[in-house]
Amino acid sequence: MTVFHFFNCAILTFGPHAVYYSATPLSEYDTLGTSVKAALVYLGTALVKLVCLATFLNVSENDSFDPYQELLKALIGFIDVAGIYFALTQLTYRNISQNHKFQAVGLGWAFADSVLHRLAPLWVGARGLEFTWDYILQGLEANANLVLSISLAALGSLMWLRKNKPKTLIPIIYVCALIVATMPSITSYLRRGMGWHFPKVVGFELFTSLVMAFISWQLFSACQRPSV
Amino acid sequence: MKKEIKNLTCERGPYSTKVGRSSEVYAGGGHLSSTARRAAKAASRFNFHVLIIHFILIKIPFHSHPFSSHIFKRHFLPQSEAPDLASMAPRKPREPQVFDSFYPVLALVFILVACVELCDAATVVDVYRLIQYDISGVPFGSRAATLNHHASSLHFPTGADLSRTVLIIPLCELNMTFLQECISQKKRLGGLLVLLPRILGSESLKNDDIKCPNGEGVIKGLSVELERLLVHSTIPYPVYFASEGEDIDAVLADVKNNDATGQLATATTGGYKLVVSAAEPRKLVSSTITNIQGWLPGLKSDGDASQLPTIAIVASYDTFGAAPDLSVGSDSNGSGIVALLEIARLFSLLYSNPKTRGRYNLLFGLTSGGPYNYNGTHKWLQSFDHRLRERIDYAICLNSIGSWDDKLWLHVSKPPENAYIKQIFEDFSNVAEDLGFKVDLKHKKINISNPRVAWEHEQFSRLRVTAATLSELSAAPELLERTGGLGDNRLFLDESKIAKSIKLVAESLARHIYRYEGKNIQVFADDSSLAINPTFIRSWLDLLSRTPRVAPFLSKDDPFITALKKELEVHTHDVSLQHEVFEGIFTFYGSTAAKLHVYQVASVTFDLLLLLVLGSYLVLLFCFLVITTRGLDDLISLFRRPPSRKVKTA
The missing domain is CATH 3.40.630.10 (Zn peptidases)
Structure with a gap:
């Protein structure tokens, strides 16, 4: 029974990544190497981030919301952006169109995040006899995270890789990227500062991820128009 | 001299058991651990994060620091060096350092193990088993200790098979005639959990905490009656006592709601599962008075x-x-x-x-x-x-x-x-x-x-x-x-x-x-x-x-x-x-106290349904992605001519 539940949650957590890879042209162009590289970059970024967190943050005993600490956490969160920047611009890949590059990077990024953050709790928790909605919600969160990662990568590729973009759109791109990058801090604020429950937070995440994905898609296609 | 040593060991031996028991005795019964567990569980998600941080903090200096790796080599690969006396002397004072650097790693392992255990159950309650004893070979009391069944309250549907069900009965709601019938007709139950009002527990509370409508006198009468009934009969299933508390009350309320729908909790419907993992009760040998x-x-x-x-x-x-x-x-x-x-x-x-x-x-x-x-x-x-x-x-x-x-x-x-x-x-x-x-x-x-x-x-x-x-x-x-x-x-x-x-x-x-x-x-x-x-x-x-x-x-x-x-x-x-x-006609059995784990379990049907929903979600996602990125025709062709895709990629 419980292994069944674990299986379900694992499908929900990791399935969309596989589906995304196989359904989009990523699989046709064999961009697995790019994703793997992005995942490795994520690993390095996560290490740096954790060291920073452990150095600058004190572990609070209670789950209270401390604005100063959260600000620091948000700043440290921007290391993610640096990681994506590195993955997008500094690494050399085989000839791959920009269009697919950001998708591959975002996918690898999100997958590594899911594996690192959710696999262990899932393995420990979801196999237990006790049933909670937590792991299903966590799977949904992973989906939202996938969408956000790809959005962030798309915005990043717009910012750093595309040269001739419409001038009017540049501030919008930056604002969007800022919003997407601060998403973890926003959810953490909602959860602890506002006392939202997990389902509500996940709902919010899903909603915003879809909105952000839509906006970045529109931005991306708007930027692509003049070049076409 | 020899006697003295013997005395010493005699005194040291029981000391440990003494400490263990005294804490148990003076802490009293109750459900001390359950709230703590819950808190720990709530924190466990956060803990993982913290753990990883700690792990990295510990790991990095240990591996990257050239000095510590040097010590590591010197002490843990001793064959590479000739163990002469001269090198032994300066080595000694460094020894604590090596162990110092290992303590965090050990601590980490312990924390990890503890964390894994903590995430186990939603509620853990201290329970006390009905006494099990023989009078000149004739068995009395509860004859089993292990419990692993779904929970039900007294409002179970009539005519239901209770052989795989644990009845949770608060003492105040206890229907003595029902219990008497159960025992006298040798009706098979999965188990019985009697919830004692808090005043009967070891925690002494004020009078306004009494939930029983009829007051303390009735509680006393009921408990005496229950005790007389249970002690003098042979019950083949486990019978446990627990004192009422927030956690178990919440479980009971849920169970009652479920029973009101007229369906007994089983593997296919979900509900609460009560688990006591205890060894087979053993006869107490060589007890003294x-x-x-x-x-x-x-x-x-x-x-x-x-x-x-x-x-x-x-x-x-x-x-x-x-x-x-x-x-x-x-x-x-x-x-x-x-x-x-x-x-x-x-x-x-x-x-x-x-x-x-x-x-x-x-x-x-x-x-x-x-x-x-x-x-x-x-x-x-x-x-x-x-x-x-x-x-x-x-x-x-x-x-x-x-x-x-x-x-x-x-x-x-x-x-x-x-x-x-x-x-x-x-x-x-x-x-x-x-x-x-x-x-x-x-x-x-x-x-x-x-x-x-x-x-x-x-x-x-x-x-x-x-x-x-x-x-x-x-x-x-x-x-x-x-x-x-x-x-x-x-x-x-x-x-x-x-x-x-x-x-x-x-x-x-x-x-x-x-x-x-x-x-x-x-x-x-x-x-x-x-x-x-x-x-x-x-x-x-x-x-x-x-x-x-x-x-x-x-x-x-x-x-x-x-x-x-x-x-x-x-x-x-x-x-x-x-x-x-202690001799005579009485024989007693151990396993008097245990921990009851209450799990909220999902049913098989729920899991199947979830799988169905997830499957369709993934299929829909697949179709959506294919349509948006490659077009509808691609999707259709994917289904119509499967080999065509292979040709394409080749």
Whole structure:
């Protein structure tokens, strides 16, 4: 029974990544190497981030919301952006169109995040006899995270890789990227500062991820128009 | 020398068990851990994050620091270096460093293991199993310990098969006839969990916490009735007691809601699963009973005090109840123990001064094995020299003297016309009159052929020692009744009554010893230095009401026995413990306490449904992505001509 539940949650957590890879042209162009590289970059970024967190943050005993600490956490969160920047611009890949590059990077990024953050709790928790909605919600969160990662990568590729973009759109791109990058801090604020429950937070995440994905898609296609 | 070493190890050995037990005993029962567990569980998600951070902090210096890796090589690959003495010397002081760098790693492993265990169950409750015992081979009590079934309440649908269901019944809602039927018809249940009101638990709470509509009196009546039923029947499934608490109440409310829908909780419908993983209960071998005695020697003008007549004050201190770990017996016979200790204290004050030292020896005896026909008293008396036994003028046994109304009973087995009995009774009733209540005499003949010994004094009488039992009970209790079980709680005890009983006994003893018979002299007047000390009584009652003391489960040097001994040592002389093997027709089984894990489980149907939903979600996602990125035609072609895709990629 419980292994069944674990299986379900694992499908929900990791399935969309596989589906995304196989359904989009990523699989046709064999961009697995790019994703793997992005995942490795994520690993390095996560290490740096954790060291920073452990150095600058004190572990609070209670789950209270401390604005100063959260600000620091948000700043440290921007290391993610640096990681994506590195993955997008500094690494050399085989000839791959920009269009697919950001998708591959975002996918690898999100997958590594899911594996690192959710696999262990899932393995420990979801196999237990006790049933909670937590792991299903966590799977949904992973989906939202996938969408956000790809959005962030798309915005990043717009910012750093595309040269001739419409001038009017540049501030919008930056604002969007800022919003997407601060998403973890926003959810953490909602959860602890506002006392939202997990389902509500996940709902919010899903909603915003879809909105952000839509906006970045529109931005991306708007930027692509003049070049076409 | 050898003996000394042996003694040392003997003392060290039980020390560890002592510590373990004492924490268990004095912490009391209740459900201490459940809330802590829950908090830990809530924090566990966060913990993972923290853990990883710690892990990295520990790992990085350990691997990257050239010095530490150097130490590592030097100490853990010792073969690479010649182990000569010269290199040994400087190496020594560095050794702690190596271990220091390992401590965090070890700690990490422990934390990880602890975390894995913590995430286990939603609620963990301390539960106490119904006692399991044999009387000359005939089984009684709960015969199983392992529990792994779905929960249901008393509102289960009629005609349902309960053989794989644990019934959770709060004591207040207990339907005694239903339970009686269940047991008498040998109906098969998965298990039974009785929730005791908090006041019966070891935590003493205020009266307004009583949830039972009918008040505490009903609780006591119900618990006594339940105990009588359960203790005297054989139940093939596990029966557990737990005290009510927020967690278990929430579970029960949910279970009731589910039962109201008319469907029993099973694997296909989900619900709550109760799990107690316990080993097969084992017979207790070589259990001992311990009697404690102390003397207050009287004053004799010439020589030996042992020639003086002796008065014995006796109380049995152990209990028996439906759940051994909940049998604290505040009244039976906690009140007797307290009275005995207080009398010992009062007379020790008198006997410490040669002017007020009486011409009687006082013998104080705390006996064990009370519920089992006063087995311990019997052994204690047997161990006496017969001359000593003959010099016992009379013995006063104290039994349940803490919650009477207006009358105490003096139970004797010699006819009331007997001169000694007459004198004792006169002493008692005179003092009682002065104190404003009544003592009545009750005579019950001993049937030598009957093994049942209902009163402690009967053991004395069988050996032709004059004895009487002071008790609030008007009639002799049956075997294993009124032995300090579930309903016998501190709440039902009246300290002032105990004080009165103590005064009665002490005053009548004093009148007998100092020959004040018939005179109205108060030796232990309320405001004198010999007044009864209410604080002493209260603190001992509090301790006794927290300490389960079923004799077979008490070890030889249980902290409780040590505490009794120490207290007697303060007031009396020549305190000694007498250890006897607990033998006879009774056999007891272990596994008296366990942890109940309550899991909220999902049903198989739910899991299947979830799989279906997830599957369709992924398929939809796939279609959506294909359509948006490659177009509808691609999707259709994907299904129409599967090989075409291969050709394309090639």
